[in-house]
Structure formats: structure tokens, C-alpha cells
Amino acid sequence: MAGKKPSPTDAKTYHQLGNDYYEKGDYDRAIENYNMAILLNPVFSEAYFNRALSYYQLKNFEKSVSDYTKAIELDPHNPIIYNNRGDAYYRKQDFQSAIKDYDKAINLNPNYLKAFYNRGLSYASIEEYEKATEDFSKVIELKPDFAEAYHLRGLAKEYAGEITNAIVDYEKALELNPELTEAKTHLESARAKKEQEGKGEGGEGKAGADIKMLQKPNMTFNDVAGMKKMKEEIREAIVYPMMNPDLARKYGKLGGSGILMYGPPGCGKTFIVKAAAGECKSGFINAKLSDLLDMYVGNTEKNIHKVFELARKNSPCILFFDEVDAIGGRRDQQEG
Numbered sequence: 607m608a609g610k611k612p613s614p615t616d617a618k619t620y621h622q623l624g625n626d627y628y629e630k631g632d633y634d635r636a637i638e639n640y641n642m643a644i645l646l647n648p649v650f651s652e653a654y655f656n657r658a659l660s661y662y663q664l665k666n667f668e669k670s671v672s673d674y675t676k677a678i679e680l681d682p683h684n685p686i687i688y689n690n691r692g693d694a695y696y697r698k699q700d701f702q703s704a705i706k707d708y709d710k711a712i713n714l715n716p717n718y719l720k721a722f723y724n725r726g727l728s729y730a731s732i733e734e735y736e737k738a739t740e741d742f743s744k745v746i747e748l749k750p751d752f753a754e755a756y757h758l759r760g761l762a763k764e765y766a767g768e769i770t771n772a773i774v775d776y777e778k779a780l781e782l783n784p785e786l787t788e789a790k791t792h793l794e795s796a797r798a799k800k801e802q803e804g805k806g807e808g809g810e811g812k813a814g815a816d817i818k819m820l821q822k823p824n825m826t827f828n829d830v831a832g833m834k835k836m837k838e839e840i841r842e843a844i845v846y847p848m849m850n851p852d853l854a855r856k857y858g859k860l861g862g863s864g865i866l867m868y869g870p871p872g873c874g875k876t877f878i879v880k881a882a883a884g885e886c887k888s889g890f891i892n893a894k895l896s897d898l899l900d901m902y903v904g905n906t907e908k909n910i911h912k913v914f915e916l917a918r919k920n921s922p923c924i925l926f927f928d929e930v931d932a933i934g935g936r937r938d939q940q941e942g
Contacts, residue, residue, distance in 0.1 A: 616646050617642075617643045617644075617646035617647035617650055617653070618643070620639045620640070620653075621639070621640065621652060621653050621656070624636045624637070624639035624640040624653070624657070625656060627639060628656060628659065631663075633660040633663045633664050634664070636656070636657075636660045637657055637660045637661070640653045640654075640656055640657035640660065641657070644657070649680055651680035651681040652677075654673045654674075654676045654680065655681075655687060655690075657673045658671075658672075658673035658674045658677065658694070659690070661673060662693070662694055662697075665697070667694045667695075667698045668698070670691075670694040671694045671695065671698070674687055674690055674691035674694060675691065678691070683714060684714075685710070685711040685712075685714035685715040685718055685721065686711070688708070688714070688721075689707065689711040689718065689720055689721045689724065691707045692704040692705070692706075692707030692708045692711065692724060692725075692728075693724060695707060696724065696728055701728045701731050701732050702732070704728045705725055705729065708721045708722075708724055708725035708728065709725070712725070717748060719745055719748045722741045722742075722744045722745050722748070723742070723755065725741050726740075726741030726742045726745065726758065726762070727758070729741060730758070730761070730762055730765075733765070735763070735766040736762075736766060738758075738759075738762040739759055739762045739763055739766065742755050742758050742759035742762060743759060746759065752782075753778075753779045753780075753782035753783035753786055753789070754779070754783075754786070756775045756776070756778045756779035756782065756789075757775065757776060757779035757786060757789040757792070759775050760772040760774075760775030760776045760779065760789070760792065760796075761792060763775060764792065764796055769796055769799055769800050770800065772796050773793065773797060776792055776793035776796060777793065780793065791894075791895075821880070821883075821889065821890045821891070821892070822889060822890070823880040823881070823883045823884040823890050825877075825880060825881050825884045826881055826884045826885050827881050827882070827885055829881055829884075830874070830877065830878050833878065836878065839865070840865060840878070840879075840882050841882075841885070843864075843865055844865065844886070844924065845882055845885045845886045848886040848888060848922045848924075849885075849886045876926060880926075882924060883924045886922065886924075888921075888922040888923055889917070889921075889922070889923035889924070890923070890924050890926065891916060891917055891923060891924070891925050891926065892926050892928055893926065893927050893928065894927075894928045895927065895928065898910055898913070
């Protein structure tokens with residue numbers, strides 16, 4: 607007796623189960639069900655698309671690209687698939703391939719806000735700032751109250767050397783969203799550069815970072831409540847090697863290692879690092895990226911060099927590079 611022939615209805619059932627797991631954030635179980643849907647119906651475009659979404663969430667961008675490619679073969683006129691494959695290429699840092707997919711998405715939908723936004727990020731990533739500015743301008747045309755688009759257009763203009771226009775965009779971004787901290791940071795930096803230009807202190811070959819930032823904290827870990835595990839990690843990585851360099855060298859531990867700290871503004875990152883400096887009675891330098899970045903070629907490198915020279919002259923010293931996230935576009939702000 608012949609076995610039961612697979613039914614498209616069965617494929618749809620597995621597809622829906624996959625969607626349910628996806629909504630719950632269980633991407634592995636979602637993929638299992640999309641696998642069954644595709645097994646029962648190998649030309650099920652939506653199943654390939656949603657499996658690609660699941661792989662993307664799991665940061666398996668190679669498989670995500672592969673599934674989006676199959677979905678495109680089955681549904682070649684769907685701009686969303688091209689945009690999403692572009693996102694996967696972007697996450698792989700294959701910006702040229704990402705741009706090609708965003709181009710196709712925009713050709714299919716000339717008012718596709720998300721594709722313009724993402725293409726703008728891609729152009730900025732390869733330092734094509736004029737093209738990035740054009741794309742962010744289109745985003746603003748489509749959604750005039752999108753604060754992040756003004757911020758990113760301002761950033762592209764600043765890197766292109768248009769400081770005055772960048773300031774206007776940063777101010778507009780903050781008018782629309784006063785809590786946009788990255789725009790605040792970049793606005794302060796751009797205003798400082800504009801002021802330097804007005805005084806004749808800016809210009810190529812003259813690094814202008816203010817490095818009068820050395821502190822000698824008098825606080826210690828006793829001033830920081832809780833966080834025992836984090837304190838011990840900082841002690842092992844930084845405090846102990848700095849306090850006992852000879853002993854540390856005998857055991858193959860060298861001072862000068864680094865720790866990446868992340869968290870929302872005001873959660874205490876700077877405070878606990880200051881306390882670490884107080885623990886080992888070292889200097890503390892809080893170097894904000896907005897103070898170091900400069901639009902003129904070579905000046906950023908000179909500013910960073912000055913900070914390290916200051917630290918060397920005042921060793922032992924802890925360097926804290928703050929607001930590193932401010933130099934990148936936020937993909938979580940995508941709208942469309």
C-alpha cells in the first residue's frame with residue numbers, strides 16, 4: 607500500500623507552528639518546524655523567508671542569506687526579501703552586497719523607507735558620505751519626524767566636512783527626541799569643532815582634543831555597593847597586576863589588559879572604573895570619543911596618541927574610553 611502523499615496543508619500547519627515558536631523567541635524550535643514545512647512543500651517561499659528570519663536572530667547570517675536567496679528565487683518581485691537579505695549581508699560586513707540588495711528593494715518599492723535607511727548605513731560604513739546623506743534625506747522626506755534619520759544625516763555631513771549643516775541636523779534630531787544621547791554627544795563635538803575653526807585653531811594637521819582629563823580618584827570599591835563578581839573580575843584583570851607588577855609577571859599576568867563594559871547611560875560604568883583606579887592608587891583618564899574624533903585626516907590618530915602619552919607620563923594610569931557606541935548607527939532604530 608502506497609504511503610500518504612505529503613499535503614500542502616500539512617506544510618502550512620508546520621509553518622504556522624514555526625511562526626508560533628518564532629513569536630515566543632524559540633528560534634531553534636521555529637527552524638525545526640520550518641524544516642518540516644519545506645520538506646513537505648519545497649517551493650514554500652514563506653517558509654524559507656521565516657527560516658531566514660530565525661537564522662538571522664541566531665546570528666547565523668550565512669544560512670540566513672542562503673534562505674533569503676531561495677525565497678527570492680521563488681518570489682523574485684518581493685522587495686522585503688531583498689531588504690532582509692541586505693540586512694544579513696550588512697551583518698556579515700559585506701556592505702557592497704548589502705547595497706545591491708537595497709538597490710533592488712528600492713527599485714521594486716521606490717518609497718521603501720527601511721531600505722533607504724539601511725542603504726544609508728551601508729554607504730556610511732564604506733565612507734560614501736554623500737550617498738549616505740542622500741539616503742537619509744529620502745528617509746526624512748518619507749518620515750519627517752524620524753529623529754534618528756536627522757542624527758545619522760548629521761553624522762554623515764560631519765564626516766564629509768559639513769560641520770554647520772551637521773549641527774543643524776543634530777539640533778533637529780534633539781528637537782524631535784531630546785533623549786537621543788548620541789545626537790547630544792555629536793552636537794557637542796561638532797560645536798567644539800566649529801568654535802575651533804572660528805578661532806583659527808582647527809584645520810588640517812592641528813589636533814585639537816582636550817586632554818586635560820587626568821584625575822586621581824579618592825574612591826575605592828568600598829564606595830560601590832554590591833557587584834562583587836564584577837569587582838573581582840576587575841581586580842584580577844587590572845588592579846592586582848598594577849599593584850604587584852613583578853609578581854604578576856612571574857605568573858604570566860601583565861598589566862594593561864582591557865575590559866569592555868556596556869550598559870545604559872547612568873548605570874555606573876564610569877563610577878566603578880574610577881573606583882578601580884582608586885583601589886590601585888593610579889591615575890584615571892576618562893577619554894570621550896567625542897573629544898577624540900576629528901573631521902580632518904590624521905587628527906583623530908594624533909588625539910588618541912596624546913591621550914596615551916598623557917597616560918604614560920602619569921603611570922600607573924587607567925584609560926577609560928567612553929561613549930564608544932556613539933560612533934555607530936543604531937539598527938534598532940529602523941522604521942518603515
